[in-house]
Amino acid sequence: MTDHSVKTVAVLGGGTMGHGIAQVAAMAGFETRLYDIDQKLVDLALARIDENLVKGIAKAKVTPEEKRETTARLRGEADLGKAVDGVDLVIEAVPERIELKRAIFGRLSELAPAGAVLASNTSSLSVAKIAESVADPSRVCGMHFFNPVHILALCEVIRADATSEATIDRARGVAEAMGKTPIIVKDSPGFASSRLGVTLGLEAIRMVEEGVASAEDIDTAMTLGYKHPMGPLRLGDLVGLDVRLAIAEYLHAELGDERFRPPELLRTMVAEGKLGQKSGQGFYDWS
Ligand SMILES: NC(=O)c1ccc[n+]([C@@H]2O[C@H](COP(=O)([O-])OP(=O)(O)OC[C@H]3O[C@@H](n4cnc5c(N)ncnc54)[C@H](O)[C@@H]3O)[C@@H](O)[C@H]2O)c1
The missing domain is CATH 3.40.50.720 (NAD(P)-binding Rossmann-like Domain)
Known part of the structure; x- marks a missing residue:
């Protein structure tokens, strides 16, 4: 009630x-x-x-x-x-x-x-x-x-x-x-929103790492194929890749689940200062 x-x-x-x-x-x-x-x-x-x-x-x-x-x-x-x-x-x-x-x-x-x-x-x-x-x-x-x-x-x-x-x-x-x-x-790590959103975002990064398709094309797969208003890589750029990495590390530690292990590409981009929109460069060029 x-x-x-x-x-x-x-x-x-x-x-x-x-x-x-x-x-x-x-x-x-x-x-x-x-x-x-x-x-x-x-x-x-x-x-x-x-x-x-x-x-x-x-x-x-x-x-x-x-x-x-x-x-x-x-x-x-x-x-x-x-x-x-x-x-x-x-x-x-x-x-x-x-x-x-x-x-x-x-x-x-x-x-x-x-x-x-x-x-x-x-x-x-x-x-x-x-x-x-x-x-x-x-x-x-x-x-x-x-x-x-x-x-x-x-x-x-x-x-x-x-x-x-x-x-x-x-x-x-x-x-x-x-x-x-x-x-x-x-009350469980990542609740409903972050747990699901981060899973999609991390898988998209692994797909870029493996050369499955370009960042733009992976995003298009979700916007046109699944009617998401925005692709997971563009969304990651908007949220901030450092923020994404921190949440992935937290979920990996708390849930002990390999699905949340941050991809190497994400770690490298954050170490290089490619944080997405706020730094001018992420999976997209925001300059
Ligand atoms: N930013 C987001 O997109 C977002 C989205 C959902 C949830 N959250 C959560 O919301 C919370 C706040 O995040 P934010 O982004 O607004 O942070 P923020 O840093 O923008 O704001 C925090 C505010 O708390 C004040 N503050 C610090 N210590 C305080 C104290 N002892 N008593 C009262 N106020 C104090 C600061 O002066 C500041 O104004 C966090 O738990 C964050 O995880 C953030």
Whole structure:
């Protein structure tokens, strides 16, 4: 059963993901607090949201009235206690480091209301390990959004062994209210999205290595033959080949599965600084 009782949301971390999650939450009608470690970072995140909304108006995707209402529902906070005071849901989006996330969830266990759901936007870490620092782990789950948050419609709701059904129902309700399609996934390395996406990406790289076809032609096989909106090699260039390598190494270590062993070609390209779009060269020339 989907639970629509959440009214107030706190987002922790106002970076790439956090500012987007806060924007989408406020647009969906939730009273939203955006927390970061100092006021300058909070202001920066709020300014990024403002900029997105201005662009939305220019593209006729957002009305001036919606922008006003969204801004009125958003509050920046540089004090964690104030940020989570009285909230129904916390979505953590701080850097991908297990010790940092565990420390924050430990503080949330004390500072956030006992009934609040505590969610992490982690893209790879174990939700169960993050939840070990919380007195009641049944209220912890993952809510994995995709970048850019205001555009991509998927939210993976991650269920650890201890996560309660009520927690999943609440997270699902919020994701739906935000206009996302939630999928419920077991807490396992790479969840559903990265595990499958990385498998395809690594196989495509091995095919380039073996000279099966050119990068362009392998991508065309997927776009025209399988109706993927983008081929796996071009997508790897956009995500960043260093990011792809890190995820493959993590999945290889965690799952102990040879399918995730990073291909030599990927290691060589990253070592040579060919990281994809951000460095100007990857499987494609982006200069
Ligand atoms: N970037 C992506 O495409 C993407 C996609 C899905 C999930 N994620 C996950 O989202 C999380 C955040 O990633 P990001 O790309 O937004 O990172 P980011 O570096 O852009 O932003 C992190 C923010 O957290 C803040 N921060 C650092 N320490 C903090 C603390 N102790 N308390 C509160 N805020 C703190 C930083 O100041 C920064 O604003 C990570 O777990 C990442 O794996 C990222």
